[in-house]
Amino acid sequence: MTPRIRARSFDLRIPAFVVAVLVCLVTVQCSGGGSSSGGGSTPSIPGPTSPTPTPTNPSGPETFVGAGDIAICSGNAEATARQLDSIGGTVFTLGDNAYPNGSQQDFRDCYDPTWGRHKARTRPAPGNHDYGTPGAAPYYQYFGANAGGAGLGYYSFDLGAWHIISLNSNVPDAGASQLSWLRADLAQSTAKCTLAYWHHPIFSSGPNASNAGETAIRSYAQQMFRILYDAGADLVLVGHEHLYERFAPQNPDGGLDTARGIRQIIVGTGGVPLYEFQSVKPNSEVRLRSHGVMRLTLSSDRYQWDFLPVSGAGDSGTQACH
């Protein structure tokens, strides 16, 4: 609609002090824009174009929210997607995005109508179900540049004061290049706080902890964890177990380490049917069986976690960065 401009006669003589104020305002505007610090996304190697995450508050804490094990057409993905509808910030996924096989049809029919409405602000990680289709091709096609370089499944970005790394735990046989990249990526980061996320847990009280078929994957994930630990990283998020489980800060061998340890939290609660807990592992602090999303509030020197269940009890706390 074209706004109507009402013609009115007025005096064109503008007082000098008004001109001065206008000039001042214009000057401040220009210099302010040019010097604004980059609180948003900084692409890292290997250098795929990194879309800018949606900051909730560029000058304050960032919200990072998500879960793994998400969209089976008959599951609860819509319930967790509705939680995202009212939470700002950047969305993460912890793999197994579209069931059962990460096919084009699975993404189109199950993921897209639910979590897909947050796709533009989603930074995903791939899971074994996404690799149910060779090369996880539909996963890379669906998420595009938001998933990093096509076929790699690993990338990093900065979110406020935090360095965030999404990794691929599905390729233990071809993972040497990812480990090299991870070391280099961490070496060039100057962030005080670092978070990494991928699909398969190292520590778990769920049924997959005793899955002999995943020994190589766990061992590979442990290598990633060790590299992160040596670099002083703070937090690791994983999925795969359809459960919520929070561990105390640990070293790569599972020993309690309150000084330098990394806290691993399983958030495989995005919508697929839940598992039962098996034997409780050392340093497991909280275990919940509920669908829901993890909302992280990332400040300059600490993080707050809030697991928000669709129903039932949640889990919250804060931890300072190393």
Ligand SMILES: [Fe+2]
């Ligand atoms: Fe999985």
